[in-house]
Amino acid sequence: MIGVDTNLLVYAHRADSPFHNRASSLLEQLLNGKARWAIPWPCMHEFISVVTHARIFKQPTPLALALDIVAGFCRQTQLQLLAEDEGYLEQLKSVATTARVQGPMIHDARIAALCLHHGITELWSADRDFSRFPRLKVVNPLLV
Numbered sequence: 604m605i606g607v608d609t610n611l612l613v614y615a616h617r618a619d620s621p622f623h624n625r626a627s628s629l630l631e632q633l634l635n636g637k638a639r640w641a642i643p644w645p646c647m648h649e650f651i652s653v654v655t656h657a658r659i660f661k662q663p664t665p666l667a668l669a670l671d672i673v674a675g676f677c678r679q680t681q682l683q684l685l686a687e688d689e690g691y692l693e694q695l696k697s698v699a700t701t702a703r704v705q706g707p708m709i710h711d712a713r714i715a716a717l718c719l720h721h722g723i724t725e726l727w728s729a730d731r732d733f734s735r736f737p738r739l740k741v742v743n744p745l746l747v
Contacts, residue, residue: 605633606641606685606718608728609649611744616654616664616672622729625745629727634679643685643717645710647673685717694720702735715739 607630614626633640651673654664676682695716699705704712715736718726725740726733733741 604639604641604683604721604723604725606643606723606726607633607646608714608726608730608733609646609653610729611727612642612646612650613653614729614745616650617660619660622745629744633681637681639681639683641683641685641718641721641723642676643714645713645717647676647684649710683721685721685723687717688720691716691720698736698738701738704735708732708735712736 611626611630614620614622615630617623620626651666651669653659654669655666657663677684695713698716698719699709699712702708702712711730711732712735715726715733715738717723718739723739725742727744728741729743729745733739
């Protein structure tokens with residue numbers, strides 16, 4: 604199952620992104636396909652945070668619209684939202700310890716641990732920081 608990282612969600616939503624067309628097309632394929640796919644909840648939170656941030660965008664996305672977009676994702680029957688549950692902490696310990704992360708990098712470790720915990724076979728991300736977690740296959744579909 605494919606997992607989707609925050610940056611692809613942001614690029615697909617923001618028409619002012621140089622990666623908008625490609626990311627939007629990729630997301631449409633997932634939305635219109637029959638295969639199961641996933642988004643970690645921390646990526647949903649980060650999506651809302653980024654697109655509504657006035658220091659990032661001259662015209663940030665209104666909060667109500669960002670929340671509506673997340674609600675739309677939640678209505679997708681083929682989408683699995685990844686959250687912490689029993690056994691997750693052991694996965695986080697393993698991922699964070701092996702990669703020797705701390706501070707803000709714990710956020711990426713959390714996403715990697717959630718993906719591994721839920722059996723995600725491939726995370727789509729443009730973030731090279733995920734290379735710190737070799738057990739998780741990361742693909743930048745914008746370059747393919």
